[in-house]
Structures are given as structure tokens and as C-alpha cells.
Amino acid sequence: MKSYVFYDVSSILYHTKWGEDGDRPMIGDKVTVHYTGKLLNGKKFDSSMDRKKAFTFSLGKGQVIKGLDIGVSSMQRGERCILLCKPEYAYGPAGCPPKIPPNAMLQFEVELLSFKGELLTDDGGITRRIKVKGEGYNNPNDGSTVHVHLEGYCGERLFDSRDVHFVVGESEDMGVPLGVDRAMEKMQKGECCMLYLKPKYGFGKEGRAQYKIGPNSDLVYEVTLINFEKAKESWELGLKEKLDFSAGAKQKGTQYFKAGCYLQAVVQYQRIVSWLEMEFVGKEQQQTVQNFLLVAQLNMAMCYLRLKEYALVVENCNKVLELDEKNEKALYRRGEARLFRNEFNLAMSDFKLVLQVNPSNRAARSQVSICQRKIREHHEMDKKTYANMFQKFAEHDVKEAEGSVATPVPAVTVSETEGHVFHNVNICFY
Numbered sequence: 001m002k003s004y005v006f007y008d009v010s011s012i013l014y015h016t017k018w019g020e021d022g023d024r025p026m027i028g029d030k031v032t033v034h035y036t037g038k039l040l041n042g043k044k045f046d047s048s049m050d051r052k053k054a055f056t057f058s059l060g061k062g063q064v065i066k067g068l069d070i071g072v073s074s075m076q077r078g079e080r081c082i083l084l085c086k087p088e089y090a091y092g093p094a095g096c097p098p099k100i101p102p103n104a105m106l107q108f109e110v111e112l113l114s115f116k117g118e119l120l121t122d123d124g125g126i127t128r129r130i131k132v133k134g135e136g137y138n139n140p141n142d143g144s145t146v147h148v149h150l151e152g153y154c155g156e157r158l159f160d161s162r163d164v165h166f167v168v169g170e171s172e173d174m175g176v177p178l179g180v181d182r183a184m185e186k187m188q189k190g191e192c193c194m195l196y197l198k199p200k201y202g203f204g205k206e207g208r209a210q211y212k213i214g215p216n217s218d219l220v221y222e223v224t225l226i227n228f229e230k231a232k233e234s235w236e237l238g239l240k241e242k243l244d245f246s247a248g249a250k251q252k253g254t255q256y257f258k259a260g261c262y263l264q265a266v267v268q269y270q271r272i273v274s275w276l277e278m279e280f281v282g283k284e285q286q287q288t289v290q291n292f293l294l295v296a297q298l299n300m301a302m303c304y305l306r307l308k309e310y311a312l313v314v315e316n317c318n319k320v321l322e323l324d325e326k327n328e329k330a331l332y333r334r335g336e337a338r339l340f341r342n343e344f345n346l347a348m349s350d351f352k353l354v355l356q357v358n359p360s361n362r363a364a365r366s367q368v369s370i371c372q373r374k375i376r377e378h379h380e381m382d383k384k385t386y387a388n389m390f391q392k393f394a395e396h397d398v399k400e401a402e403g404s405v406a407t408p409v410p411a412v413t414v415s416e417t418e419g420h421v422f423h424n425v426n427i428c429f430y
């Protein structure tokens with residue numbers, strides 16, 4: 001068996017089966033393994049195989065003993081090995097009673113089943129894989145000025161390579177996509193990582209002619225955070241600073257919105273909310289603060305409308321209506337979002353509320369008519385669906401009455417229901 005030595009023979013790896021490809025896990029990757037741990041006398045103390053459940057952990061994050069972190073980082077997908085760990089790379093002088101005695105050298109049989117990068121967003125749009133770990137635990141925050149080296153790839157083609165300074169939250173100004181910007185707050189100084197960006201966090205459906213990037217292209221960036229200067233945290237700012245910064249963020253958000261950079265605009269409006277939402281002020285400044293919050297949340301609602309994130313439109317409109325229950329724009333935009341979600345009755349209620357606030361709003365009046373038509377069409381579609389369904393049951397009953405052998409009740413297929421889901425309908429069969 002071929003062996004490799006790590007850290008002055010403190011951890012030794014013997015390969016029993018080579019992996020499938022040349023790719024190896026990186027720091028922060030979610031790795032899934034099967035393992036069996038034994039003392040050198042052959043006594044088994046733990047095994048995922050016995051539990052019949054693979055074990056998953058984040059590589060290089062201290063979630064397992066140091067020897068496993070080091071050994072697994074050298075493996076390829078599908079590889080099996082025997083890993084020998086000296087005490088300082090296992091449980092040290094204390095051991096892990098009662099199964100592992102002090103100063104025990106351990107043997108692990110390990111199979112690397114799979115690994116994948118760390119997801120930085122809930123929608124899976126940004127994946128990070130760390131090539132070189134950064135220093136310490138300090139990260140840039142929103143508004144920090146960062147100095148990075150980046151290399152951007154579309155497929156195998158390198159389209160961008162440079163050192164660049166930008167403000168976190170405003171990377172678009174320097175032609176750096178949102179995905180790189182959003183990753184900054186997770187990085188440490190000196191870190192080098194690979195970022196895998198879906199189009200939403202790259203250059204979107206428009207692409208970027210400057211770099212010859214087509215619409216809806218996935219991108220890969222290798223990013224090194226060379227240095228950064230943190231911005232003041234919200235609690236470090238006085239009210240005047242917050243109001244001044246809010247005015248700048250509002251202007252920047254409008255600039256991004258007009259350029260079609262809706263997610264970048266949302267970042268600016270969210271800044272305003274984070275600065276002012278919990279700010280307690282006297283009566284003199286209360287209206288100013290409230291006006292900023294109304295504008296920020298209304299503009300976020302408009303951005304989310306363009307992004308077709310209708311639940312977030314409703315959420316932001318609701319926040320506006322908590323401050324101003326008769327806000328015409330919030331009621332109208334919430335109605336639009338509900339109409340797009342086929343919530344016709346709720347949408348019609350919102351548009352009617354708009355007309356109570358402003359009877360001359362012709363757009364709202366037109367939307368009420370559209371909602372009424374949609375409701376009628378929905379009811380007619382349901383009638384046809386139910387008629388078709390009950391006809392099949394009637395035919396089934398007639399066959400049984402004529403003495404036919406009992407057959408299963410015919411299924412109603414998706415095509416027969418035209419893809420509709422039945423809500424609030426109670427049907428009893430006797």
C-alpha cells in the first residue's frame with residue numbers, strides 16, 4: 001500500500017482504493033464519509049457503518065479531530081484509506097474516556113462518499129469553497145472598503161483578472177457582481193476562495209457585454225481578500241450620521257434600480273431599514289425617520305415585484321401599512337403581488353382599498369375589473385373540472401349497477417383537471 005505522511009508523521013494515510021477524479025475537498029466543504037475508528041490493538045470504538053448512516057461534517061472547522069480534518073482533505077471522491085493519527089492529532093493526553101485511553105494513537109478506516117461547497121445563500125445562488133484559510137475571525141461588514149484580487153471565469157474562459165477596491169454593498173460600481181460582494185462578509189483577511197455564482201448573483205438575464213458574458217450565465221470567481229477597512233457598525237453611528245447615510249443609500253438605490261440592478265438596490269434600501277428601524281427619536285425627527293423607512297420599504301417592494309419575489313413584496317408592503325394604513329402605493333403594490341400569486345379575492349380587496357383612499361386611481365379601478373374577470377374564469381374552470389370528475393363517478397356507478405365486475409374508481413388526471421388544485425371544497429362520497 002502506498003502511504004503519505006502529514007505533519008512530521010503525526011498523521012499517516014494508507015490508500016486502499018483510489019478516488020474517482022482529481023478533485024479534493026476544500027476548507028468549509030460539507031464532506032460525507034463512512035468511517036470505522038479503532039485502537040491500535042484492533043478494538044473498535046466507533047463506526048458509522050454499524051449505524052448504517054454516513055457522517056457529514058464541515059472540513060477544516062474543528063468539528064472532528066485534527067487528524068481526520070487533515071486526512072480527508074487529501075482524499076478524492078470514492079477513495080478509501082486507513083488513517084493513523086498520533087495522540088496530538090487525535091484526543092491527546094486526556095483521551096476520550098471510557099472508550100479512548102490517554103495518549104492513544106488511533107486508526108480510522110475512511111471512505112469519502114461526497115463533498116460540496118458551503119452555501120452562502122438560502123436559494124443556493126452562491127457557493128464558496130476555501131482554498132486558503134484567512135487570518136483570525138474578523139470579517140468585513142456592510143460598508144467596509146475591501147481590497148481584493150479576483151479572477152472571473154465563464155466556463156473555461158478567464159474574462160476578468162485584477163486587483164480592485166470597492167465598498168461592500170456597492171461592488172456593481174466597479175463591475176464586480178453581487179455574488180462576490182455578498183461573500184465578503186464571510187471572508188477573513190488573506191482568505192482565497194472559489195465562488196460559484198448562479199446568474200441571479202452574477203450578471204443576470206442581461207449578461208455583461210463588456211466581458212462577453214451571455215444571458216443567464218453561471219460564473220466562477222477565485223477571490224483573495226488582501227485587506228479591508230471596516231465601516232462603523234449601526235450602534236456606533238449617531239442619528240445625524242444615520243440620516244445622512246440613509247439619504248446617500250436612497251440615492252444609490254435609485255441609481256441601481258434605474259440600471260435594472262434590483263438586488264443591488266435592495267441592499268441599499270435594507271441599509272436604511274437596519275439603521276433606522278430600531279431608532280428611538282423625539283417628535284421633531286420622528287417624521288423624518290418614518291419617511292425614510294416608508295420610502296425604503298416601498299422601494300424594496302417595487303424591486304421584489306420586478307424580481308417576481310411576490311411574498312417579499314407583500315411582507316414589505318405590510319411593514320409600510322403598519323406605519324401608514326392608508327398608504328396608496330403599498331396597497332396597490334400588495335394587490336399586484338397578490339394578483340400575480342392568483343390570490344384574486346385578496347388582490348381585489350387591496351385595489352378596492354386603494355379606491356377608498358383615492359377614488360380617481362384609474363389603474364386600481366382597472367385592476368378590480370381584472371380581478372373580477374379572473375375570479376369568474378376560475379369558477380367556470382372549477383365547474384368544468386367538477387363536472388368531468390362527477391361524470392366519471394356516474395359512469396362507474398352505472399357499470400356496477402349493470403352487473404359488471406367492480407373496478408377501481410377512475411382517476412382524475414392532471415390534464416383532466418387542467419392542473420388546478422381544489423381549495424375549500426368539501427366532497428363526500430357515500
